[in-house]
Amino acid sequence: MDQTNPTAKIVSRHAVSRASIPDTLAILRDVILPTLGKGPLVRRRKMVGYSERHGLNDKAVRRMQKLRRKYGPGPLILPIPFRRQAVVLSAEDATAILDGSPEPFAAATLEKRAALSHFEPDVALASQGEDRDKRRRLNVDTLEPQCPVHPMASGFAAIVAEEMEAISNKALASGTLDWDTFFSGWYRMVRRIVLGREARDDAELTDLLEKLRYRANYAFLRPKDHSGRDALLKRLSRYVEHGDPESLAGRMARACTDPEQKPHHQLPQYLFAFDPGAMASFRALALLSAHPHVERDVRAELAQAGQSSTPPLDLTRACYLESLRLWPTTPAILRETTQPVQWAEGQIDRGTHILIYAPFFHRDDETFEQAHVFAPELWINRVSRPDLALVPFSHGPVICPAAQFVPMIASFALRELLNRMVIALHDASRLRPDRLPGTLDNYTLRFSVAGRTDPVEPSGKNGMPDVS
Template identity: 40%
Template sequence: MPTDIEPVNASTTETVRIAAEVVLPTLASGVIKRRPAVLAVAERLRLGRSGVGLMRRLRSRHDARPLRLRVPGRSIDLVLSHEHVGEVLAATPVPFSPSTFEKRAALSHFQPHGVLISDVDERRPRRRFNEEVLEPQRSLHELAAPLARAVADEAALLARESELSWHTFTIAWWQLVRRLVLGEGARYDDTVTDLLARLRLDANWAYAHRRRDRLHARFHNRLTTHLDRAEPGSLAAVVAATDQAGIDPADQVAHWLFAFDAAGMVTFRALGLLANHPDQQRRAREEIADLDPAEPHQLPYLRACVLESVRLWPTTPVLLRESTTATAWGPAGTTVLIFTPFFHRDPGVLPYADRFEPDIWLDGRAEANPALVPFSGGPAVCPGRNIVLFCASTLLAALLHAHDYRQVGGLRLDPDRPLPATLDPFRLRFTGTVG
């Protein structure tokens, strides 16, 4: 834990500018469930670039020390140093808890007993449960074989489409996710994920939107029905075989489904990157040339491409921690705010800030930087990261095995120019020709 940190007080003007250029655009685009119309405007106005530029100026002005924002009745520190990001995340859950006031208000709409909004005592068994089911210590989950076959099935359906849009992609993606998490019997159950989407839209408003208990009960009951079936080859079967003492499995699974939504956007953006970067696409094709995409494989280069997609356009733009005791950052209850797009796109530290550079995830450069956190970091790092990377890389492998993709819609990703700070995945479109 840092001991030599003394936050400096932001001026009123600085606080207002941070609110206007960092916080409000992030909230408006939808932290829990993306708002496509707002994201399209943010892309067009290049709002992400403005926030990163402001953060760079603040870091220079304040010597990279934490910045205490002027918020009445609250103690909120904005992190400006790459090193401090690593120190705060490493000190989770004590004294920096991931269960913050804002996060509890948002996530309680659809997972009131989820691990991310649990206190220290409740967190231990819930985190243990998540790790036992999701197996973060393994690069290939025990379900890798049936999952690879499911990916191949859905990719084959996508390969029949003359044009690949977000609409066609997301249908196949959710069919895949429901098969993986809940079993074949849930493949076409759009209702369970549609109910979750409605609750997540409420969650965007956090404490400003009333809790819809009846809607949550419908979602919870439908989800539990699938989990009780414990279909072999699905995570539901692993859940059924895992100690559930003191656990509401549905609330943990709700978070997995929520996270897979972001993973779909990451995968589609990664396809856009590969479609526009011939050298990287060539290397990806070399990696899969002699492989059967219906069998499980490590695919390190394609995984690196997925990680780059998250670095360039973080799906969790703000990481929050709340101190459980007084620390060098401030009194107990201090909120520490980490704006990940700044650290992922910081040209003052990252020579590759605005370009597609998958090799940083293979040669140690990313690992050496504690602020590159595509799946958060420290003890609260996402326990499902390897399953997500497996799904995304395996689906990309299957798609590239079938077609050469060319982008025909959405913001162009020119490899000779800095990549945009905001990329709306909902407008991306591709055509595929047989490779």
């Protein structure tokens, strides 16, 4: 806390309000409990399906809109015993808070630290002060969030091509692409990209991580599995020591300048955060299948990219970002104030937990015309839209350092799948183009697939550098 200026000021025109008890209970029921129910660290499949069938996300957005109409656009304090909690109701405040992180709006909130301590206690996101700065730097040096095309892109494109070919072959043999086929192949790709060639089939490692993530869903309500966590971190240390030069772990080992940066504590985040990366890719395929005119344009972009191993693929990436906008995989962006913060009217106390509920902004049809339709044009050459608080990768100094890396890898993956297969979504009625659902259960998506009659020569397999 800054002793010379104990109260920080936020640039906002809004007033802080206090919710009534019935409204607080309504927000807990409609917004917070369903979000926790789906699983913050690893999704509970049944809950995702339930949420789609019962329109839970739409209901949550309507609840937030109702609160904004009643209390105005300023932050809303919820009178919860033993806890200071606020929710954000305007894009302007959301952006100002994210711009003001990590001080006075810390990202390492109590719950986040409790949850992440199950498997990565010293990850940047759970760290504070000088440690946080060092660890953030290591992630930035590894992932290069300023570069749409990562310096190691051509090697990664080759890995993506091989693993997507394996998925396509399996799908073409059965005529169907389902989640399990896609996800198991996707994770072979992820282990190679993150840890190196030797890790390709180390499913034991990602299974162990998944077990720890299930515990982490309950944060401090479940005891830690210390031996499981130690085993995970030890195994990751070995991959860092080995430092496959063609992997992110190798790049991280080379970039590490201080043991306190703890590369092995950063890597579980890399592995697990590729799980939402898969969800968004599979949903993007469903979106393309339901919007043939966009699919045509994407295929034209891919054809134009020809043999280039690392083309920019602006439209393909925009479709991926749009999948994340429609169904954000980090619905709750959390902050905790490190000092009192003054709004235009009213103040938020130190130690207040702040919820930025991304689906509210991403689907706010009272402020944003394209809220429920597929609008990739929102994302050409950008990864966040702070003007509308469209923030699938967050925004500001804590923005996901993989905000360019993930769309790059996903666009390479979509390219390989689309270049090999014609894809049609089963049960297309789930995606009505004029009103897309609030949740899309990726686990039950299935596609009929057939080989392309005009196959495009697979790209990137030779790993030739090409960053034109």
